[in-house]
Amino acid sequence: MGRIRLTLCVDDSHADDLGDIAGAARRAGMTVEQELSGIGVLTGSIDADNLDALRAIAGVTSVEQERDVTLPPPGSPVQ
Amino acid sequence: MARKSRKRPAKKQAALETLSVSPPEQPQAGGSAPATAPGTTGRFLVLFDRSAAPQAPNTLRRVANLSLASAADFEDGIVEPEGLGGADAVMLPDLAIAIASAPPEQTHALGVASDTGILAIEPERVVYTSGQGWPLNTGPAASADDMAPLDYLRGYRDAVNEVYDRLTGQHDAEAELGAEAVTAFDEADATWGLQATRVVSSQHSGRGIRVAVLDTGVDSGHPDFAGRAVTGASFVQGESVQDGHGHGTHCIGTACGPERPGILPRYGVAHEADIFAGKVLSNRGSGTDGGILAGIQWGVSNKCAIISMSLGAPVQVGQSFSQVYEHAARRALMQGSLIIAAAGNDSRRPARVAPVSHPANCPSVMAVAAIDERFAVARFSNGGLNPQGGQVDIAGPGVDVRSSWPRPTLYNTISGTSMATPHVAGIAALYAQADSTFRGRVLMSMLTQYARRLRAPARDVGAGLVQAL
Numbered sequence: 001m002g003r004i005r006l007t008l009c010v011d012d013s014h015a016d017d018l019g020d021i022a023g024a025a026r027r028a029g030m031t032v033e034q035e036l037s038g039i040g041v042l043t044g045s046i047d048a049d050n051l052d053a054l055r056a057i058a059g060v061t062s063v064e065q066e067r068d069v070t071l072p073p074p075g076s077p078v079q
Numbered sequence: 080m081a082r083k084s085r086k087r088p089a090k091k092q093a094a095l096e097t098l099s100v101s102p103p104e105q106p107q108a109g110g111s112a113p114a115t116a117p118g119t120t121g122r123f124l125v126l127f128d129r130s131a132a133p134q135a136p137n138t139l140r141r142v143a144n145l146s147l148a149s150a151a152d153f154e155d156g157i158v159e160p161e162g163l164g165g166a167d168a169v170m171l172p173d174l175a176i177a178i179a180s181a182p183p184e185q186t187h188a189l190g191v192a193s194d195t196g197i198l199a200i201e202p203e204r205v206v207y208t209s210g211q212g213w214p215l216n217t218g219p220a221a222s223a224d225d226m227a228p229l230d231y232l233r234g235y236r237d238a239v240n241e242v243y244d245r246l247t248g249q250h251d252a253e254a255e256l257g258a259e260a261v262t263a264f265d266e267a268d269a270t271w272g273l274q275a276t277r278v279v280s281s282q283h284s285g286r287g288i289r290v291a292v293l294d295t296g297v298d299s300g301h302p303d304f305a306g307r308a309v310t311g312a313s314f315v316q317g318e319s320v321q322d323g324h325g326h327g328t329h330c331i332g333t334a335c336g337p338e339r340p341g342i343l344p345r346y347g348v349a350h351e352a353d354i355f356a357g358k359v360l361s362n363r364g365s366g367t368d369g370g371i372l373a374g375i376q377w378g379v380s381n382k383c384a385i386i387s388m389s390l391g392a393p394v395q396v397g398q399s400f401s402q403v404y405e406h407a408a409r410r411a412l413m414q415g416s417l418i419i420a421a422a423g424n425d426s427r428r429p430a431r432v433a434p435v436s437h438p439a440n441c442p443s444v445m446a447v448a449a450i451d452e453r454f455a456v457a458r459f460s461n462g463g464l465n466p467q468g469g470q471v472d473i474a475g476p477g478v479d480v481r482s483s484w485p486r487p488t489l490y491n492t493i494s495g496t497s498m499a500t501p502h503v504a505g506i507a508a509l510y511a512q513a514d515s516t517f518r519g520r521v522l523m524s525m526l527t528q529y530a531r532r533l534r535a536p537a538r539d540v541g542a543g544l545v546q547a548l
Contacts, residue, residue, distance in 0.1 A: 007368050009406040034369060036376040038414070039407035043369035062402035067437065069371070069390045071295070071364030071497075074325040078424050078459050079389075079495035 005045045005066040006030075006054075014059030015040045021059050028053040119202040123186045125168075125177040131196020132175035139168055139177060142192045143185045147177070178203065237534075255429055257535025258455035269345040271452045272333070272476030272502055278348050278509075281547040285349025285508035290334055291378035291386045291416075292501065293371060294327030296320040296358035298485035301328060303340045303347075304354070312377055313358040314370040323362030325484050329491060330389045331356060332483030334501035334508070342490065346482045348505025348547070349512075355383050360390060368403070371438075375407055379416045384511040384518055386411065387504030388420040389497035391436030400440045400468050408443035415518040419445045419504045421496035422471050423461040432539075434464040435471060442468030445523050448540050449477020449499040456539040460496055463538045472523070473530050474540035475499030503545045513548050 010021050018037045025032055025042060029050035034043040043066070046054060055063050072079055127135045139145040148166035168179040179186050190200050264271035269279045297320065299309050311320035322328045335354045336347020357374040360366040371390065378386040394400075408418050423436030439446035448471040449457035456462075457478050463470030477499030484491035503526065510517045510525055517525050527542035 005367070005369065007372060007403045009403045012410075015410070034373055036372055036407075038376045038379045039372065039410045041372050041376070041403060041407055043372060061406065064368070064401055064403050066368045067392050069360070069366050069368075069392045071324065071326050071360060071390070073364065077493055079326055079329070079493050079497045 002048060003045050004048050004051075005043075006051075006063055007041060007043050007066055008054065008060055008063045010040045010042075010059045011061045012040070017059065018042070021057060024057045025054060025060075028057065030054060116202060119204055122178055122180045122203040123183075124199075124201050124203050125179055125186070125189060125197060126199040126201075127175040127177070128196040128198055129175050132172065134196065135170055135175070135177060138192075138195045138197070139170075139179070139189070142195060143179075143181065143188045145179060145181055145185060256455035256458070257450075257533055257539070258453040259534050261453050264452055266344050266481070268343055270476075270481050272480055272498075273345060273348065275452065275454070275476055276348075276502060276506060276545055276547055278506065278547040279345070281509055283349075283509035283512045283548060284338070285335065285352030285505065285512055287351075287353075288349065288385070288508040288511045289353045289355055289381060289383040290349060290504060290508050291355035291357055291374070291381070291383035292327065292331045292334055292504070293357040293359045293374040293378070293386065293388045294322075294330050294390065295324035295360045295362065295364060296322040296327045297331050297354070297356040298322045298328045298483075299356070301483055301486060301489070303332065303337050303483050303489075307335075307337075307354060309354045309356060310381070311356045311358070312374075314373045314377070315358050315361045315366065318358065318361055320356055320358045322358075322485050324360070324364050325488075325491065326360070326364065326389070326497065327356065327358070328485050329480075329482045329493065330387065330497060330501040332501075333480065333498060334387055334505035336483055340483075344481065346480075346490075348502060349508035352505070352508045355381055366390065368401075372403070372407055375411060375418065379411045379414050382414075383416055384522070385504050385507045386416055386418045387501050388418060388438070389495075389500045391421055391423050391439055393423060393425050394434055394437050394440060394465070394469075396434050396464050398434075398465065400442070400465075401437055404438040405441040405443055405468070408438075408441050412443055412519040412523075417445060417507060417519055417522045418443070419447060419500055419507060421500045422446045422448045424449075424459040424495050424497075426459055426461050428456065428458040428460075432462040432464065435461045435469050440465060440469045444468075445472045445503070445526070446470065446541070447472070447477075447496060447500045447503050448474040449494070449496045450474045450533070450535070450540060450544060451478035452476070454533055454535070454544065456535045457494065457496075457499075459494070460499075460539065463541070471537075471539060471541040473503055473527055473542050474533065474535075474544050475502035476544075477502075506545050506547050510548050 030046040032044040136147045145167040148169045167181045313320045338350040359370040359374040420439035425433035449460040478494045480498035481492040530543035532543040
C-alpha cells in the first residue's frame with residue numbers, strides 16, 4: 001500500500017502533550033510535518049498499512065486522509 | 080412614603096403624547112378612567128443603566144416622588160402583576176428595570192431629568208399567550224402593536240397563494256428561491272452588498288480587530304490598501320503571500336477594504352480592521368487540509384477574532400463532517416477566534432441543491448450561503464441537507480459582488496459563496512469592535528440573532544441576511 005497524507009487531532013486532555021503524541025506518531029511510522037499546538041492537530045504522511053497503529057495512540061481521537069481544495073480559475077464568474 | 084394623587088386627567092393626555100403612546104380610543108367615564116393606550120397596562124417600564132441601578136430608588140423618589148418596593152421584598156422575588164404592594168413602583172434589581180404605576184407626568188419627569196442613568200421609558204404592554212389569540216384591531220387606528228397578527232396573516236396568505244400558483248402552474252423559480260420585492264440598489268457610492276447589510280450606516284469600522292483571511296494571499300501593493308497594516312504569511316510551499324490568482328485580494332477587499340476606495344463605489348466592510356492575509360491556496364487556486372489547518376493555527380495564535388475561509392471541498396449527502404476540523408474550530412472558539420466559511424457553490428437551482436461543503440459543514444464553523452440583490456438564494460449556493468452541522472448558518476451578498484483585484488485590473492465583479500463569506504467576516508469585526516465580549520460562540524450567536532429574516536427557507540439562508548451593528 002502507498003503512502004497517504006493525513007491530519008489527526010488529539011483530545012483536550014492531551015492538548016498539552018502534543019509533542020509526546022508526535023513522538024509516538026513518529027514511532028508508529030508517521031512523518032510529522034506540522035505540530036499545531038494551538039488547535040491540537042498534527043499533519044504529515046504515513047504508509048497506509050500503519051494507520052491503525054496511529055489510531056491506537058492514547059489521546060488521538062481522529063485520523064483523516066488529507067483533502068485537496070481547489071478554486072475555479074480567476075476568470076470564472078462564480079468563485 | 081406619600082403617594083401622589085393619580086387624578087390629573089387634563090395633564091395626562093399631553094404627557095402620554097410626549098411619551099409616544101397613542102391616545103386611548105375608548106370613551107372615558109367622567110374623564111377619570113385611566114388613560115391607557117390599547118395593548119398597554121397603564122404602567123411604565125423604566126430601564127436603568129447597570130451602573131446607575133443602585134441609585135435607582137433614590138432617583139425615582141427624588142425626580143418623580145415615587146415610592147418604591149423591591150422585588151426582593153416579595154416572596155421568592157415574584158411580583159404579582161395586579162399590584163405593587165401599595166408602592167408606586169417596584170424595582171427588579173437583577174434587570175435594572177423599575178415598573179412604575181404612576182400618572183404619566185410623574186413618569187415623564189424621569190425622562191426629562193438629566194444624570195439619572197435612565198436609558199429608556201416605555202409603556203408596559205399586555206402580552207397574550209399564543210392560545211388566547213390576538214386582539215385583532217385592523218381598522219385605521221390599529222397601532223404598531225396590533226400589526227403582529229397582520230404579519231402572521233400575510234405569511235398565511237403568501238403560503239396559500241404559493242399553493243394556488245403551484246396547482247395552477249403559475250409557480251416561478253424566482254419565487255421559489257425567495258426573491259423579495261426589494262427596491263433596486265444604486266451602486267454609485269457603495270456596493271449593493273454593503274447597503275443590504277446596512278454596513279454603510281454602521282458607526283463601527285473594525286478598528287483594533289484582527290481579521291484573518293485564509294485564501295490566495297493579497298496584492299499588498301494595491302492602492303486601496305496603501306497605509307493599511309497588512310500581516311502576511313504563506314503556507315504554500317515556494318510561493319510568497321503575493322496574490323497571483325485574485326480570489327484572496329477580492330475576499331480581503333470585501334472584508335477589510337477601505338471606506339474611500341480610489342474608485343467608487345465603496346466595497347469594503349471593516350475598513351479599520353487589522354488585515355492578516357494567510358496564503359493557504361496557491362496562485363493556481365489549490366490547497367490542502369494541512370495548509371489550511373496551519374493557517375487556522377496562525378490566525379488563532381495571532382489572536383484574530385475572525386478567521387474567514389472562502390474555500391472548501393464538496394461532500395456527499397449523508398457524509399459526516401471532519402472531526403479534525405471540528406476539533407480545531409472548537410479550540411479556536413475557546414481562544415476567541417470564530418471561523419466563518421463558505422457553504423460552497425455546487426448547487427444548480429432549482430434542479431439540484433448540493434449539501435454544505437467541507438469544512439463549513441462542521442458544527443463549530445459558521446457556514447455562509449449567498450443571496451442576490453433581490454434577496455433570493457443564489458442558484459449555485461449550497462443548502463443545509465446534512466444533519467449535525469451541515470446546515471447553513473447565515474447568508475451574505477454573493478451575486479455580482481464588486482471588490483478589489485490584483486493590479487493592474489484593480490476591480491472585479493464576481494459571484495460565489497466565497498464573496499458572501501467575507502461580508503459576514505467583516506461585519507463580525509464590527510460586532511467584535513462594538514463589544515469585547517462578542518467573541519467565539521457569543522459572536523456567532525450575535526450574528527445570527529441580528530440577521531435579517533428572509534422569505535427564502537432556513538435550509539438555504541439559515542438565520543437570514545447578516546446585518547451590521
